[in-house]
Amino acid sequence: MTTERITFAKAINSGLRRALEQDPKVLLMGEDIGALGGVFRVTDGLHKDFGPDRVVDTPLAESGIVGTAIGLALRGYRPVCEIQFDGFIFPAFDQITTQLAKMHYRSQGRLTLPVVIRVPFGGGIGAIEHHSESPEALFAHTPGLRVVSPSNPADAYAMIQQAIASPDPVLFFEPKVRYWDKADVDLETPAEPPHTDAAPTGLDRARVLREGTDVTLIAYGPSVAPALKAAATAAAEGTSVEVIDLRTISPLDTDTLVASVRKTGRCVVAHEAPVLYGTGAEIAARVTERCFFHLQAPVLRVGGFHVPYPVAKIEQDYLPNLDRILEAIDRTLTF
Amino acid sequence: MSPAEHLADAGLVQLLTPAGERVDHPVYSPLAAHLDGDALRAMYRDMVLVRRFDNEATSLQRQGELGLWAQSLGQEGAQVGSGHALAPQDYVFPSYREHGVAQTRGVDLANLLRLFRGIDHGGWDPTAHNFHLYTLVIGSHTLHATGYAMGVQRDGLVGTGDPTRDTAVVTYFGDGATSQGDVNEALVFAAVNNAPLVLFCQNNQWAISEPTTRQARVPLADRGLGFGVPSVRVDGNDVIASYAVTAEALERARSGGGPTFIEAFTYRMGAHTTSDDPTRYRSAAEDEYWRQRDPIDRLRLHLEQTDELPAAFATDLEAEAVALGERIRSTVRSWGPPTPASMFDHVYASPNSVVDSERAWFESYESTFAPTQGGAR
Incomplete structure (x- = not known):
């Protein structure tokens, strides 16, 4: 087992990289996630290594990001959307709650939407209005969505891969105050499957x-x-x-x-x-x-x-x- | 701007007049030149069958067999014409009134009624027909179509030059939807990605009770131009012109030319739904004006004038329509409610402890009732 001492942000970056490497259907989409690497640099370097078709700088329209991610998922892709800040998710609220959450249900299980929505959330970083919110309960209240939040770099690395592997839509809340925390992360052992009782560190486990x-x-x-x-x-x-x-x-x-x-x-x-x-x-x-x-x-x-x-x-x-x-x-x- | 200017049908592509006469258009006539008698009769058949289906569904709602019904009455030309331009590999994202398009995609029309009978939120396998489920939240699906088209691009199925592989996506929506943010965002995403998408707007003049003047002060087709998307206005009650403009837009999409916005100028001859009462907001004179422009009458006149509607065909079609009506009635009436516990099915694609425990509780609760007729209780 090789561990590396990395930040929470880098752990997610590494998990995203691994998912991009392992599954050609995975793609990232969001505002400023390309050349800039995201406002928190979580996608740093991925645009360069995987190209603009897989690390997509989108128009500034959150409903559009999630809505087109749904379409991409219907075509067999596994989009990972970044919502730049917690308080900016609300323009996408309709797409998430009325469309993303319900498609598997209303199609009698014929359609699955493996879409991950990454949301830097929470306060404590001295931000201005709309940049410190915690809207997770609004999504947890919606059947059809999974809502998770890692607290440390090792979990962040494993859980982002599990979220991408999940056949269900996942709201992935990243505590932005923790982005700079460092810890030893095992970057080689594959993450456990997301949803099985046999996985003590699965996505469904406290x-x-x-x-x-x-x-x-x-x-x-x-x-x-x-x-x-x-x-x-x-x-x-x-x-x-x-x-x-x-x-x-x-x-x-x-x-x-x-x-x-x-x-x-x-x-x-x-x-x-x-x-x-x-x-x-x-x-x-x-x-x-x-x-x-x-x-x-x-x-x-x-x-x-x-x-x-x-x-x-x-x-x-x-x-x-x-x-x-x-x-x-x-x-x-x-x- | 006065309503009259909005309702003006100037600038519409038309290849067939209300009197059933073919007219030439320098751009679009060639795209319809290959439509022979068989092709036109196939369109005519689809329009007649869908109208019969639509009328049956309305009656079934009145008889209490459906909770609601949204008629396509009057819009068969735009729907069947555009639908006939599609290739099998193309994918359609309809709103909820696209029964004519469903017919062209081979969806069993009866299954459209599952949603309205309250036994299913969908009703058919979208991937079996490349025809997505109906979407009730206005305009939401236009983004799904855009994303799907972006996926088609990534699959390398645009501009290959192989007509059996090059793929386009079509999304249908109405005049009211053009005010939605999602439709405007779909135009943005489709434009900047050069997505192989056709945005097919049926301007049926009414968004429930609101005329198009409440949505726009310019022709709806002008909306597309503002996004840099080629746009065209077509007489939506002209099935041949609807075919031709869609064929052009699909070819542009498949060949890598990007999205097109089509405004099909048509009319919702029926109510918004069976819960609506159009007499509260529009005139009998307006209804009559559009009755004179019925898309089915128009094509029938043309077929008759060109001796392309043999009596045997008309007789067979009428018999087919009657049989369809009978099948729709008996099928719908045979559908009982799903089992109550089925509400827990398919909430998630993977095991979910909360849903599983609620289902277990519910089934245990249900089992405490003595089994009687119907359902678990």
Whole structure:
């Protein structure tokens, strides 16, 4: 096994490269992903190596990007679309929810749309309006879509390949605040198949990142790093926190969450998106249904408030940072 | 700009007058010159059969057998004419009123009614006929067609010079759709990619209750020009001209000349759907004006005037239409509802724990009811 120490962005780049090499039907499309390599440089060098027909600079029209990706998929291609920023996905919302999500269903399984939509999402980078949002729940609410979010370079590398290999459309949320994080990534071992019970690191699987006995802390994407930090801090204070990286938002790997909460009796969910009708609400409902007699405290949520994403100068007060996650852990222990 | 200017049919390519007389056009007549009696009778047959089918479907809706029906009445010329210009390898992305095109692609017309009976969201195998499913969200499919055409390009099936391989894509939409962002984005993507695409706009004058004047202050064909896409206005009730302009556009697409925008000037003689009431927004005089321009009457007159409509053919066709109507009625009435648990089928192409667990719960719940007649309950 050869590992390489690379950034999260480079890990996705490497996964995309591998997919482009292995399947001639894979193509990338998006705004400024060609010569520029994308505004976050995630597609850096791919245009040069694979050419403009496979790494396609599209017109500035998100509905057009996803709509033409659907057509390309109907013709047998596997398009990977880049939406430049989270807040720019809404012009494509109709194509994603009314067309992409439903084609397999309405065709009685005759048509499949293996389309991946990469979305740099979340805040914490001091961006201006519409560049820090977390719209994942809007898509998780839509049957027919898969919604995932890696939290670290190794997962990013494997999961982007699994997303491309999936026969279903996948919304692939990339935590942009993590793009510059570095880690050792095994670039040689092939990724596991995306959807099989035999694959413990498949696209449908949550993963226990840190074992604990007092509280289950569930996070995904950008919030996993502060969650791990919170667990380490809590451990120093004598609280054993089990951290689960959700990885998949739809489908939800409820079994893994339930097994943990039945053990700890307490559950905190952290994400950047507003908690109202968010992923945490769904987790709280499912955990409560299946762990009712194991729970020592109500499931608590840490996340965005019911306000538009605030200006950058105060975004740290909006995000589920270390202090707010620790506050929730403390609160759950008071019951 | 007054409505009159919009409704003006100046500048339309026409090869057959409402009186059934052939007229010459320097560009388009040669493209239709090879249409002999057999070819014209084949078009006539398709138009007659589709109209019969359409009338049967309307009746079935009135009898409660369909939840809704969107008539193609009056648009058979544009649809059948353009459909006859297609090659087998071409691919069609229809809106939801393209019953005439479906007929030319060999789709069993009965299957168009599955959607409207509420037993299927689709109804046929698109890849078996190169005829995509109907799309109800206005204009969305024009982007799918554009992307599909971009795929055809990547497959190397444009400009090979082999007529059995060179492939074009056609998408059908209406006057109202030209206001949608997706249609405009389709024009952008098709233009800059030089995609082998024909954007076939049936301007049937009405988007439910809104006249074309609510969509544009210029002829719709001018929309294409703004994107650098060659555009043509055709008399959509002239099946021969509709064939010819489509043949030209398809040839341009297949040979690598890129997209074409066609505005087929026609008329929705029926209601938008069976839920609509056109008497609230348009006049009987207007209806009558267009009745005089019926696309089927026009071709029949021409065939009669040229002695190309033998009595035996007409008799056989009428019998075929009657038989089709009977088959449509009996087929539709024979379709029961799908099993309730089938709602869980095909949500995903791969296993999904959420859908699987909901299905399991539902089936268990269903099993608690005593089995009676129909369905699981």
